[in-house]
Amino acid sequence: MLKTNQEAIEMELTSSSNSDLQSDRSGNISDTERWGSLITGGALVLTGLSQRSLRGALLALAGGGLAYHGATGQKSLQDKVTEATGLDKNIRVEKTVTIQNKSPEELYRFWHDFENLPTFMKHLKSVTIIDETRSHWVANAPLDTSVEWDAQIVTDRENELITWTSVEGADVDNSGMVRFKSTDRGTEVKVVIEYSPPGGGLTAAIAKVFGEEPEQQLGDDLRRFKMLMEAGEIATTEGQPSGHK
């Protein structure tokens, strides 16, 4: 993980100093270059990201145009601290579903309105659109508390790909991407989500928010998305009678 963060930091520095992504520096530049061409080329090979920071990659790709860039230097410092204290463990989950009878256009449009996400993402309380690229997310946490962050769309390729990342000040740093791909078996929807649990007492709460089994939680979220898109509603038994005593 040490290496991961160093790479991420280097990339953030690279992007925040507005240096040319194509410039010939150390080995991780060619990595960045590769991701850059993969993502911008639309043929996202996410397995290639398996050991690296999604957030870092997104930030690097975003270049100097993002509003929160001034903070990335600080973020690097913070990352260095968490790295030193061993609280630098990113959790990344990825899942794919295939959805029948809905085009990438229809699915992209539904997803792009982030306010729709809480209808099938169980841990989300609300998402509020702030402007074209910014949104405010609130997730349920135990004991009637919640975890909040602002997210910024980083990449937005119509009908194909949306990537987003939390901006500074988030209760928990997180990033995500969703890709829609037309196949002869329907539309493949692939989601990758990554988050870095902070240290201290919050960690346990965060684990509950993002799921003790994040893979399963994302899988269930995507299954509900598929139900909603294919069947028009989400199968449930909540509220049915029983003879529980």
Added chain:
Amino acid sequence: MKAVCWQGTNNVQVETVPDPKILNPRDAIVKITTTAICGSDLHLYNGFNPTMQKGDILGHEFMGEVVELGSAVKNVKIGDRVVVPFTISCGSCFFCNRDLWSLCDNSNPNAWMVEKVMGHSPSGLFGYSHMTGGYAGGQAEYARVPFADVGLFKIPDGLTDEQVVFLTDIFPTGYMAAENCDIQPGDTVAIWGCGPVGQFAIRSAFMLGADRVIAIDRVPERLQMAKDGGAEILNYEEIEVGDALKEMTGGRGPDSVMDAVGMEAHGMGLEGFYDKAMQAVKLETDRPNVLRQAIVACRKGGTVSVPGVYTGFVDKMPMGAFMNKGLTMKTGQTHVHRYLQPLVDRVQKGEIDPSFVITHSLPLEQAPHGYEIFKHKKDNCIKIVLKPGQAA
């Protein structure tokens, strides 16, 4: 309303519970006129499904009258008389589109439980544990039916409840099991298990052109019913079935074989003891005695059809016989929606009257007694229907 609730192993009780409500736009509420106890309910009764919870409402064979509709259900109306397939299907996923209704992608809210064991989830089922959705069942006065626009089948006038209620499960299940035998003219089919599914399988095998059906069981009245349906019969307690089948087929073996028993098969001798012990200590979840016998008995190049219910893992499968004899196995929960109309047509034409299998008709309140006599084959019990609202 009154409902039959699972309260633990060998313990069902009729309790007063809240009435079901519409929860989703595609739901309907059905007032139940006839429901039944299925052989696979006995697996729950006997405590073989780890995802049952105290208070779960049982029952997946039921029919009745539509009394309430969700906003999205347009093809049936209040007052319609309907049967309800035991498999819950959305009608719009990859599998429903391919007529594989029991493999529906969108009807099991607890799919993750099954996925851990099976890799993928089949459809949700009524009253059949939380692994298959945890849906409240139909051994009750009312039931909520999800995806009612594809899950309710209107019954033509002039047919009694008793003639159509088994379209919910055991008739299509027996029929699909026979269809899975890939019967060719002149074929002999051997069927292990002469319970209700076995009985429908026997008659379906003949409808699909089988020349001979050999039925295997040990309960005299079941064997008699099989015989009445045209089958030759073997009592496995009195005869070595494998040898007998070989002799009866000129040394060749049956062209196709069917395991209409499933996970709780009674084994004979050492093998039976082995499986019972393995299942008791949870080293295997299911007892595959019949499946083993059927595979070994089947002729070379034949087909093994499995309508019997298995839920987990079995041990000591005769894989050598299966592979070296070039067998084909066909399985699955029933794609009930696929068979409803064709089978209603057969009933209307008088080709079969499914009510032949009923030995007991009881008020809903007597369900605990029903489970008991069905389990222990007391009182010549083969199939029980329950009548909500009938005086106890």
